[in-house]
Amino acid sequence: MQLTDLTWTRVQALSRDTPVVFPIAALEQHGRHMPLFTDSMLLGEIVRRTAEQLGERVLFAPLMWLGNSEHHLDFAGTLSAAPRTYLDLLNDLLENFIQHGFRRLVFINGHGGNDVPGRQAVFEVRQRHRQRGDLLLLFATYWMLGAKPPLADASLRQQQMGHACEWETSMMLRIAPQLVGDFKAAEPISMGNPFEPAARGWITKDRTAPGHIGEPHSATAEKGEALLRVFTDDLVRFLERVIGWNGKTWND
Ligand SMILES: [Zn+2]
Numbered sequence: 001m002q003l004t005d006l007t008w009t010r011v012q013a014l015s016r017d018t019p020v021v022f023p024i025a026a027l028e029q030h031g032r033h034m035p036l037f038t039d040s041m042l043l044g045e046i047v048r049r050t051a052e053q054l055g056e057r058v059l060f061a062p063l064m065w066l067g068n069s070e071h072h073l074d075f076a077g078t079l080s081a082a083p084r085t086y087l088d089l090l091n092d093l094l095e096n097f098i099q100h101g102f103r104r105l106v107f108i109n110g111h112g113g114n115d116v117p118g119r120q121a122v123f124e125v126r127q128r129h130r131q132r133g134d135l136l137l138l139f140a141t142y143w144m145l146g147a148k149p150p151l152a153d154a155s156l157r158q159q160q161m162g163h164a165c166e167w168e169t170s171m172m173l174r175i176a177p178q179l180v181g182d183f184k185a186a187e188p189i190s191m192g193n194p195f196e197p198a199a200r201g202w203i204t205k206d207r208t209a210p211g212h213i214g215e216p217h218s219a220t221a222e223k224g225e226a227l228l229r230v231f232t233d234d235l236v237r238f239l240e241r242v243i244g245w246n247g248k249t250w251n252d
Contacts, residue, residue: 003061017241019104020059020097023047026067026111029075030162031212033181036077036170040065043110045175046142048233054141057243068113075211090121103134103151109141133165134247144233153226157218165214167227174224186216
């Protein structure tokens with residue numbers, strides 16, 4: 001179900017155990033070969049495929065395209081909500097639906113920079129409603145839901161998500177090839193972080209001049225379809241767990 005298509009009276013009539021999903025993404029530079037809306041288009045496609053499978057069992061809010069992209073602001077065209085602004089925005093989305101009486105609220109994220117404020121938002125809202133025992137507040141990033149794409153498609157070279165990389169470029173070649181530029185000319189740029197597991201403050205231009213991180217030159221539309229399937233399957237399974245939650249326990 002799409003929130004955009006319902007009347008308020010239909011929302012009012014829904015079971016308050018219906019999971020409400022807020023897809024959150026970004027509008028930010030994606031290298032010299034891909035459009036600024038890449039993250040929003042990719043998450044939108046995964047959510048579209050997922051919603052088709054889940055029908056009336058989950059309510060999807062429209063995708064929030066403005067994300068926390070401060071680290072990309074050295075690249076023209078990027079739009080960003082500053083980290084604290086973004087944290088407030090995510091808090092408000094959750095509070096709106098708590099006000100409407102819903103109990104299972106889920107952020108599905110498609111952009112790395114939203115990870116820290118997204119986790120902080122669900123943490124803060126839970127503390128604010130600490131008397132409640134029936135709230136399920138979740139944050140998940142679509143490529144971190146457990147999928148192991150290299151097992152599904154042995155031709156993939158990258159073992160993890162980069163930026164405007166083999167994985168993202170492949171998925172864009174699958175859904176919007178007319179928007180993908182000369183990805184074959186993009187030099188590989190390593191993920192490189194010798195200080196791991198420490199969290200290191202960075203801006204994107206510390207890591208890459210053209211804007212991508214990873215190996216876009218090895219992208220294909222076939223890899224893109226394999227990736228979209230793996231990520232969609234993972235999201236469907238995850239939301240079925242949210243639907244099946246018994247409403248109170250921590251471990252089940
Ligand atoms: Zn991206």
